[in-house]
Amino acid sequence: MTTSHSLAAEGLTLGYGDRVVVESLDLVVPPGEITVIVGANACGKSTLLRSLSRLLTPREGRVVLDGKEVHRMPAKKLARTLGLLPQSPVAPEGITVLDLVGRGRHPHQGLFSRWNDKDDAAVAAALEATQTTDLADRAVDELSGGQRQRVWIAMALAQQTDLLLLDEPTTFLDVSHQIEVLDLLTDLNRTRGTTIVMVLHDLNLAARYADHLIALADGRLHASGTPAEVLTEDSVRTVFGLDSRIVEDPVSGRPLMLPIGRHHVRPEPTSSPNHMQGTSR
Structure with a gap:
């Protein structure tokens, strides 16, 4: 296995019928690393993965593997370098x-x-x-x-393959098997240098296992970089419309997202005359 393969999207616009799903997207997949794509439902994550694997032809732009457009490569030759596990x-x-x-x-x-x-x-x-x-x-x-x-x-x-794309590989798995699968993919990356790109819904699992995190919002690239750079309170609010607090994961040291729900905010302590200290008899 090698970590030298380069995979990139240049000016990528994707869609189905009259609907544009991904628009004018540029990104580079770091070779030899684990890249995780996150974003709200219907933001274009799976569509992007389909295009990176050449299952979906771009309306504009191109996907480039080692300097060659994937849609111009022989199918079997591409399949010896790049593999895809689609959703369902x-x-x-x-x-x-x-x-x-x-x-x-x-x-x-x-x-x-x-x-x-x-x-x-x-x-x-x-x-x-x-x-x-x-x-x-x-x-x-x-x-x-x-x-x-x-x-x-x-x-x-x-x-x-040297590059492996996976769309929601933890689907249908309980928590224990989710961790086993993600640990397995990490071992594959660390021991064989396999470049891995996967879509995950769980932000905290994404932050724990990703070397490189890509956040999509409304079909556009909102942020990319390390989990610490991408998983911020502002990004979670923009990408998911959710207020949160970002703390350090005590296990991995990575960022950990704590969602703030309307019914789970700790109330401020209040005082009343009935609970004052030193009340005289």
Whole structure:
């Protein structure tokens, strides 16, 4: 694996039908780091990820990988460098876990090449990393939502790309498995240098795991940088319309967002004559 691949968006405008979702966006994905995209619902996070992986053609601008437009690259060549786990993927009916994860090896299969020991090893490692080895012979449509999500992540890992894009990889997972998946992706980044870009809804998990944070607001880039630079009270108010307090996470030392709800503000202490100290009898 290498950390030298560069991925960037230049003047990117994206949309569906008559609706513009992302407008005039410029960004650079730092190579070899974990980038997390955050923002309110319908702000363009998933749309941006689809375009970075060339599933969505820009109306204006371009996505550039190592100096080449991704929409002009051969599909299989791109798939050997960049992998995508979309939101809510659908598996073929009746397919087993082993067969689905094995499909992650498709970009590495040439016209005349056959399945080999390297493919077996990649699939086994992906199953082990996601704790799905014991599910290998099960049909994917028989699994729980959390189990299916881990299987999809295993397929993405089996692809063994240098860049990995994930749209809400913690969907359907309980808190314990959310942390396991994010720890797994961090290990992949730290040990293999895999550049990771993912969309997360949980701001505090984003701040804890991101090296680089991107905040979108109304289809535009509001802020990008380290979690400490991006996750501020002003940014949370602008991006999410939410008042908050930002404190230091006692576990990670990263910023921790505490939302302020109308019914959860600690009242100021009040005094009354009935509670005065030293009241005479």
